[in-house]
Amino acid sequence: MSKPRIAFFDFSCCEGCQLQVLNCEDELLDLLALVDIVQFREAMTEADWNFDIAFVEGSITREQDEPRLKKIREAAKLVIAIGACSGMAGINAIRNAMPVDKAKEIVYGNKKDAFESTFARPIDTVIKVDGYIPGCPIDRKDFLRTVQALLVGKKPPDHDYPVCQECRLRENECLLTVGIPCMGPITRGGCDAIEPTFGSPCIGCRGLVSEANIESCKQMLEKHGLTIEDISKYMTIFNSFQKEEKHA
């Protein structure tokens, strides 16, 4: 049996998630024993459109992105959204809160008319997505686990538990107990609590757990001395894209 063929694509993003794949240095040879990589702009020149699984990074922010994304969907048996930008529009969606023209002016100044840009959306607003690897950037082990799951026909891990679970199991000092506001209690885990482990609070890059108690979390952050504006920033840095917007 020939090996499954996988390909990588990107839209509006920093390509840091794809870099995480390349960072799997110790595992790359084992990975290549399982799959053939046929398109990966960050790592190779060849670009073959005959593939089974497409890993797509980045948000959809321009009209011309849509036909390209649809072409990927048609070519692939499975499409996996990788990273916060692709799965939930992530940081890109912050600009949806202001008129596009104003956002362009802030970013490009007097060259703003040279760039096309619209509403930032996750890729599942345009095509059907078969799985998500969350995070900014994605976790390397999570990527490898997802590939393994797909190869044996299992559902990829969805990590629908809070960052606190892995944080406590690592026996980190809870940042909330030492007065540092943290989004860990309502943010999806699977990252092995990498931020709190090194002393920085979780800011929600993997999205919210499906049963996030946002109201109580807001009150909790307020008790930690955050203003409504601060809390709003915490809640929206990665998680501002609302599901309803998908139909907008």
Added chain:
Amino acid sequence: MEQRVMEKKDVKSFIAELIKLYPAVYGPVAKGKSVVFDRLKDAGEAKFSYTRSILPPKKYLMPQQECIMKFDMPPNPKAESVVEFEDQVIVGVHPCDIRAIKLLDMIMNGGNPDDNYNKRRGHTVIIGIDCVPDQYCYCSSVMDLRCTDGFDIFLTDLGDQVLVDVLTEKGKEVISKIETKPASSTHLKKQDELLEAKKKLFTAKFTGPAQLLPLELEGQWEAPVWEDMGKKCLSCGQCVLVCPTCYCFDVTDELALSMKKGDRVRKWDGCQLAGFAYVGSGENFREEPGARVRHRYHRKFKYHVDSHSMTFCTGCGRCWVHCPVEINLVEISNRIFKREAECKA
């Protein structure tokens, strides 16, 4: 039980001797502003004047994550169970955590004894130590302050000297490594006085006897306290992950990247996490956070009391300290007692 006395200045050399003699000696050490149990490389690292560790010492009997089986995939499938243990000493264990280990011993030897836990337990020496409560401690409401079993030796700080309660053969062997003298009635009297004084230090208290909670809970399945707590609960699971008597776990098979072999791994899990009661058919039989809080409370104060006649909360205060929204079992218990009182009036 034999009671002896050692000079306080000798405690350090006692620990140093243990480190020399045993493959692994664990004790409380500082981590940031907190304390964790960790391997002692040097006797000076131990911080005995601590209130509570982040995770309980149960982690040396039932690690957060452990491989319980190694397997090979077809065409030559093979499976072999894995039990890893070594002779270990856990030093500086507080009475609440000693009681918790005693409760776990009961559970792990129930219907289907847990080999991994029991092997480790059999190779463990527990050296207990007395403590001073803070505002989150409430062991005085749920257990006897005097620690009489569950340890090998127990140390009580009497000032310049340390009273050593020697309970087991393992304890006798351990204490023989250092010079001690038989305790006198003065020493024992001092210990009694200290326990009396300790009782007065608790600010968090149950308003009724914990043993009565199984009865008090009758008719309170729909009490407003569950929904109130459910509204606050973030379902972060910290309360159950730091609990010294919780023992729930999840088991997953982790394939090596070669896809030819793998490990069966068990990892701590807990009933306050939203997905804990999520089953294969797609239903979650404790969907509401309030129902989960209620379940946890009944696990601590009713179900196990009915089956084992023991309260499964030791009042260590870890869940309270870690709860981001300050849910605590003292408040819940007192509301349970209160509503009963109102009904009677």
